[in-house]
Amino acid sequence: xxxxxxxxxxxxxxxxRLDAEFFARPVDLVARELVGCLLLRDGVxxxxxxxxxxxxxxxxxxxxxxxxxxxKVLFERPGTAYVYFSYGMHxxxxxxxxxxxxxxxxxxxxxxxxxxxxxxxxxxxRDDLRQLCSGPGKLTQALAxxxxxxxxxxxxxxxxxxxxxxxxxxxxxxxxxxxxISTARELEWRFCAEGSKHLSAPAQNGVADC
DNA sequence: CATGGGATTGACT
DNA sequence: GTCAATCCCATGC
Numbered sequence: 001x002x003x004x005x006x007x008x009x010x011x012x013x014x015x016x017r018l019d020a021e022f023f024a025r026p027v028d029l030v031a032r033e034l035v036g037c038l039l040l041r042d043g044v045x046x047x048x049x050x051x052x053x054x055x056x057x058x059x060x061x062x063x064x065x066x067x068x069x070x071x072k073v074l075f076e077r078p079g080t081a082y083v084y085f086s087y088g089m090h091x092x093x094x095x096x097x098x099x100x101x102x103x104x105x106x107x108x109x110x111x112x113x114x115x116x117x118x119x120x121x122x123x124x125x126r127d128d129l130r131q132l133c134s135g136p137g138k139l140t141q142a143l144a145x146x147x148x149x150x151x152x153x154x155x156x157x158x159x160x161x162x163x164x165x166x167x168x169x170x171x172x173x174x175x176x177x178x179x180x181i182s183t184a185r186e187l188e189w190r191f192c193a194e195g196s197k198h199l200s201a202p203a204q205n206g207v208a209d210c
Numbered sequence: 211c212a213t214g215g216g217a218t219t220g221a222c223t
Numbered sequence: 224g225t226c227a228a229t230c231c232c233a234t235g236c
Contacts, residue, residue: 052217054217060217061217062217062232065233065234068232068233069232069233070231070232070233071232084217084231084232085229085230085231085232086216086217086218086230086231087216087218087219087228087229087230088216088218088228088229088230088231089218089219089228089229089230090218090219092217092218094217107217109217135218135219136217136218137218137219138218138219147231178217179217179218180216180217180218181216181217182215182216200218211235211236212234212235212236213233213234213235213236214232214233214234214235215231215232215233215234216230216231216232218228219227219228220226220227220228221225221226221227221228222224222225222226222227223224223225223226
C-alpha cells in the first residue's frame with residue numbers, strides 16, 4: 001500500500017463529518033465501516049485502520065453490567081466519545097454506537113498517520129511512523145485525547161470523524177477476534193484495513209468485503 | 211472500605 | 224519472550 005502521506009496532503013476540513021445516524025446503527029456494522037474513515041483533532045490525525053465493536057449483550061463490554069458510573073456514557077447518544085483509563089496509563093477512545101439507551105461502542109485501535117505528523121512525533125517521543133498510532137493507547141497520545149474528552153460529542157466536538165476520502169483504498173477489511181480480552185473471544189468483532197502497516201497487531205484471519 | 215483486575219505499552223532478558 | 228508501571232472502577236465483605 002502506498003504511503004498516504006504522499007498521496008493525501010489535502011485539508012481534512014474539506015471532507016464530510018459523520019453524523020448521529022451513522023453511529024446509531026448496529027455496532028459491528030459501525031465498527032466495520034469506520035475502517036477507512038478519518039480521525040482528527042485540531043488538524044492532527046489520519047485514517048482509521050483498526051476498530052473493535054463492543055455491545056452490552058456480551059461480557060467483554062463495559063456496559064455488560066448496565067449503566068455503572070463508568071459505563072453510563074456508553075448508553076448516551078450515538079456519536080458520543082467514550083474515553084476510559086486503562087492500566088493506569090492510557091486513555092482509550094471509543095465512539096458510542098446504536099440508538100440512545102443501548103450500551104455499545106467502537107474502540108478505535110489504530111490510525112495511519114497522515115496530518116500533523118510532526119506534532120504526533122512530538123507527543124509520542126519517537127519518530128517511527130509505524131509506532132505513532134498503531135495501538136489504542138498510542139493514537140490517543142498522538143492526538144492528545146484524554147479523560148476530559150469523555151462524554152464529548154464526536155459529531156460537533158473537537159475530536160472529529162470524517163467519511164473516507166478514497167473508498168476504494170479500504171473497502172476490504174480483515175475480521176478477527178478482539179485483542180486483550182478474556183471473555184467473549186468467540187466474537188470476531190475486530191476489523192482491520194487489509195494490508196495496513198499501521199495495525200496494533202497483525203490481522204491473521206481472512207478478509208471480507210465491507 | 212479493601213481488594214483485584216484490566217479493551218496497554220515500553221523496556222528489558 | 225517476560226514484566227513493571229499505575230489507577231479507575233466493579234465487586235464483595
